Amino acid sequence: xxxxxxxxxxIETRKVDKRFGTFHALKDVSATFYEGQVTAIVGPSxxxxxxxxxxxxxxxxxxxxxxxIDGIVLNDNLKNLDAIRREVGMVFQSFNLFSHLSILRxxxxxxxxxxKMSREAAESKALNLLERVGLKNQAAKYPVQLSGGQQQxxxxxxxxxxxxxxxxxxxxxxxxxxxxxxEVLAVMRELAYSGITMLVVTHEMGFAREVADRIIFFDxxxxxxxTTPESFFSNPDHDRAKAFLSQVRHGF
Amino acid sequence: xxxxxxxxxxxxxxxMIGLLLFLWGMAVPLAAAPxxxxxxxxxxxxxxxxxxxxxxxxxxxxxxxxVLAGLGKLSSFWxxxxxxxxxxxxxxxxxLLLQILFVWLAFPSIMPEGIELxxxxxxxxxxxxxxxxxxxxxxxxxxxxVPHGQVEAxxxxxxxPLQTFxxxxxxxxxxxxxxxxxxNLASLVKDSSLAYAISVVELTMVGYRVQAESxxxxxxxxxxxxxYLILTTAFTTxxxxxxxxxxxxxxx
Numbered sequence: 060x061x062x063x064x065x066x067x068x069x070i071e072t073r074k075v076d077k078r079f080g081t082f083h084a085l086k087d088v089s090a091t092f093y094e095g096q097v098t099a100i101v102g103p104s105x106x107x108x109x110x111x112x113x114x115x116x117x118x119x120x121x122x123x124x125x126x127x128i129d130g131i132v133l134n135d136n137l138k139n140l141d142a143i144r145r146e147v148g149m150v151f152q153s154f155n156l157f158s159h160l161s162i163l164r165x166x167x168x169x170x171x172x173x174x175k176m177s178r179e180a181a182e183s184k185a186l187n188l189l190e191r192v193g194l195k196n197q198a199a200k201y202p203v204q205l206s207g208g209q210q211q212x213x214x215x216x217x218x219x220x221x222x223x224x225x226x227x228x229x230x231x232x233x234x235x236x237x238x239x240x241x242e243v244l245a246v247m248r249e250l251a252y253s254g255i256t257m258l259v260v261t262h263e264m265g266f267a268r269e270v271a272d273r274i275i276f277f278d279x280x281x282x283x284x285x286t287t288p289e290s291f292f293s294n295p296d297h298d299r300a301k302a303f304l305s306q307v308r309h310g311f
Numbered sequence: 312x313x314x315x316x317x318x319x320x321x322x323x324x325x326x327m328i329g330l331l332l333f334l335w336g337m338a339v340p341l342a343a344a345p346x347x348x349x350x351x352x353x354x355x356x357x358x359x360x361x362x363x364x365x366x367x368x369x370x371x372x373x374x375x376x377x378v379l380a381g382l383g384k385l386s387s388f389w390x391x392x393x394x395x396x397x398x399x400x401x402x403x404x405x406x407l408l409l410q411i412l413f414v415w416l417a418f419p420s421i422m423p424e425g426i427e428l429x430x431x432x433x434x435x436x437x438x439x440x441x442x443x444x445x446x447x448x449x450x451x452x453x454x455x456x457v458p459h460g461q462v463e464a465x466x467x468x469x470x471x472p473l474q475t476f477x478x479x480x481x482x483x484x485x486x487x488x489x490x491x492x493x494x495n496l497a498s499l500v501k502d503s504s505l506a507y508a509i510s511v512v513e514l515t516m517v518g519y520r521v522q523a524e525s526x527x528x529x530x531x532x533x534x535x536x537x538x539y540l541i542l543t544t545a546f547t548t549x550x551x552x553x554x555x556x557x558x559x560x561x562x563x
Contacts, residue, residue: 118463144469155464159482159557168478169468214464221468 066093069225069256070115075124077110084110086280087124094224097257099267099288102277103303108260111277112227115258116147129224145173148218152230154210156202156217162189163198166217173221181220188216192246208239212246219250226250228259264307268292276300315552322552330545334360337538347525348534351517358517359538361431365503365513366546369438370496376439377446377492378481384451395447402444408505411437415509434506438499445495453488454480486557493550500543514538 070092077085084107092098100108113119115126117133117140126133128143157165166185170176176184189195192212194205202210211231218226231247232240244266251257251270261267267274267288274291276284278299284291295301315322337359341352348355383395402410414437418428428436457480465475504515512520518535522528 116467118467141469141471144467147467149464149467151460151464153460155458155460157461157464157479157483159479159486169470172474172478173469217468 066096068092069094069129070258071125071127072111072115073125073127075111075114075121075126077107077114077119077121083280085114085121088280088282089124090275090282090285092225092256092258094256095254096272097251097270098259098273098275099271100258100260100275100277101262101264101267101303102283103306106277107280108275108277109229112229112258112260115225115227116144116149118149145221146224147227148221148223148225149227149229150211150214150218150231152233154202154207154214154234156210156213158202160201161198162194162200162202162205162213165202165213166220169217170220185216185220188219189213191219191249192216193242206239207235208242211235211239211243215243215246215250223255225256225258228257228261230260230262232261232263262307264292264304276303278303315548316555319552319555323549323556326545326548326552330363330542330549333541333545334363341534344534347521347527348530351521354517354521355514355534355538358512358514359542361511361513362500362503362515362539363542365431365435365438365506365511366496366500366542368435369442369503370499372435372439373442373446373495373499374492376443377450380443380447381450381454382476384447385454399444399447402441407437407441407502408508410441411505411509413437414440430506430509430511433509434503434511438503438506441502442495442499446492449488449491449495450484452491453484453486456487457483482557486554489550489554489557493547493554496546496550497543500546501539 068091070090072091073089074087075085075089076087088107088111100112102108110119114121115128115133129146131139131142133139133143156162157168160168163182163185166188167178167181170181170184171178174181186195186198189198192215194209194212194216197205197209197213202213205213215226215231228247232243235243240263244263247257247259247266248270259267259271269288271288274284274286274288275282276291276295276297276299278297283297284295284300286296291300292304295304334356338352338356341355342349344352380395380398383391384399386392386395411434414428415430415433418433418436422428461479461483462475465479466472470478503513506513507516507519510516514535518531522531525531
């Protein structure tokens with residue numbers, strides 16, 4: 060939120076459509092996201108929520124419609140794509156740390172290659188970020204030596220190293236053992252309060268309720284609900300959302 | 312070997328120094344041996360140096376060809392794919408001896424006037440093309456073994472396709488491809504003996520000449536075999552150490 064209280068648009072999607080063969084993954088999805096906002100994207104598996112997130116930095120290409128990120132249109136233009144990918148960080152379900160590089164190099168690689176920082180500057184920045192996620196003492200290790208929760212915190216540090224305007228989280232805790240979920244959520248909570256724009260695809264309803272400013276509920280490729288956490292969790296408009304909530308609550 | 316795993320740097324260093332000492336020092340002890348070995352000691356050493364020269368040149372060129380053609384086989388541009396497929400098909404489907412003879416006898420008539428290739432160069436070209444084709448398949452398998460998430464993570468961070476390949480895909484694929492590449496290199500040490508057919512005086516040719524003069528094939532061929540064994544041991548120690556070096560961050 061800017062100082063005068065108005066919201067600045069950072070991501071805008073208009074009628075974004077995507078098919079995988081005969082499967083209609085996204086059906087004319089339009090949504091606007093504002094700077095500093097934390098949005099939780101929830102919904103059943105196969106509802107299109109991850110696909111939607113992945114179209115935002117073109118890990119999936121959309122078939123039709125328009126995506127504008129920080130004023131740049133996302134299309135086949137490689138310059139635009141490079142510019143967008145510099146501003147949009149992503150954290151994956153399976154961490155995807157570079158397995159052949161040390162933790163420090165994992166975080167320092169993109170600033171060195173993309174921002175052309177010197178190795179010393181990139182590594183000192185990486186150390187600061189690792190300290191922020193509580194893993195400075197693991198800098199010399201390799202990803203395989205870390206627990207899942209630690210790897211995901213490194214992945215968050217790696218994304219932050221590019222100073223992104225937006226962070227996309229694609230089910231960041233779904234591949235973790237239950238006892239490691241909280242350490243990752245704690246880092247994400249701290250980030251959310253620091254004012255960075257976040258889009259989080261998640262099944263962690265407790266986290267969504269506590270941290271998100273906004274909940275988007277996907278079902279069968281459309282946004283069925285787009286509302287505040289309070290109204291979504293206490294009184295969803297659609298039966299599909301009610302059914303979904305009663306299903307996920309079963310797990311608690 | 313265990314110590315190559317524990318001290319890969321030292322093992323590589325030792326293998327290289329050992330190889331150099333052997334190539335330039337072996338004439339001294341061999342000269343002390345009784346006839347027919349002793350008088351021909353310098354010939355043995357010369358032959359071994361030619362064999363190692365062919366192996367190093369064709370081995371290096373073969374890796375470069377393997378990486379380029381391996382990438383070409385995975386290209387989305389079909390003429391390039393077709394070209395690389397045909398290359399591998401042609402080389403793997405014909406005898407190495409024929410390829411060596413072809414380069415030696417056919418190239419001079421194709422080459423522009425004024426360019427003359429030595430016998431050694433002809434052998435090096437044919438061996439490079441031959442091992443390159445086998446390496447192509449190893450490199451391709453290695454590239455395919457890199458999880459797609461690694462590429463997605465690199466692209467999402469803003470690395471260009473070339474940076475993604477050089478910094479992430481190539482090092483990781485080499486970890487997978489190296490044992491197979493090392494296998495090809497060990498074959499190459501011995502396959503280089505076929506260069507005798509175009510009158511390159513490499514190790515096997517030396518042996519053939521010495522036994523023809525002395526009528527004592529048994530000691531001569533045992534000496535040649537021992538020299539080959541020492542050479543292949545040096546090369547496999549080198550590649551095993553390189554493998555250990557690249558193996559960092561890997562699950563055991």
